[in-house]
Amino acid sequence: MDADSYQACELCPRRCKARRASGRAGFCGMTSELRVARSALHFWEEPPISGTRGSGTVFFSGCSLGCVFCQNDAISHQDFGRPISLERLRAICFELIDQGAHNINLVNPTHYAHAVARLLARPLPVPVVWNSGGYDRVDTLRGLEGKIQIYLPDLKYVTPEYAEQYSGAADYPEAAQAAILEMFRQTGPYRMENGLLKQGVLIRHLLLPGELENTRRVIDWVAESFRPGEVLFSLMSQYTPQPGAEGKLARHVTKAEYRAAVEYMENCGINDGYTQ
Secondary structure (H helix, E strand, O other), X not given: OOOHHHHOOOOOOOOOOOOHHHOOOOOOOOOOXXXXXXXXXXXXXXXXXXXXXXXEEEEEXXXXXXXXXXXXXXXXXXXXXXXXXXXXXXXXXXXHHHOOOOXXXXXXXXXXHHXXXXXOOOOOOOOEEEEEOOOOOHHHHHOOOOOOOEXXXXXOOOOHHHHHHHHOOOOHHHHHHHHHHHHHHHHOOOEEEOOEEEEEEEEEEEOOOOOHHHHHHHHHHHHHHOOOOOOEEEEEOOOOOOOOXXXXXXXXXXXXXXXXXXXXXXXXOOOOEEOO
């Protein structure tokens, strides 16, 4: 990975050019200091990720998006976490593996891609999951080629208006779609062994209350971009109103909304995936 993309940071689509190595925070809120909020076995990811023994998750602090409905706001936007060395991060990975983790799940790693590339210069003995909001740069992902076995991106929106309104990133659809296509280019069609995902792309989408049409358009893009058996799709319903939420976002998703989304997904021929 090109060191210049980090010195004047261009790791994410914001390309804010913050000199993070000089102690200046980027749009993500992070400097060069590797900051981790939490590490633990996670049993509530999709079944082929969590399996029976759990996914070894490492939650990074900071975020390049500004989602108004973020359920991890303290981690993403309030500097929660503590600095660790790259050596300590590698040790954490092996501690999770020793606890039985099926994989190492790097949560919100986009703005630490330079550190991830160094971490994985020596491969880990289990698959590595890149668990991002989908707001990734293709050039950054190419610097990780061969190091990531499983990509787990969100696809939140495919229209700039929604992306700007809810995440402060009008370019999110273009960036996320290009990123997901690059992820698929790297991994190829998904591969399962004994019920566990070993390689491939699993696209997540969170249904927002009152935004069923947005979900339909996301499903349309996935169905048009991939053939059956190429990627997995997870349609999520667990939106939770955050303090101060107004308008549509002040309520939960209704059962009728979720049923309609599931029916639309099935009618579009997406059967490789998960519903709740």
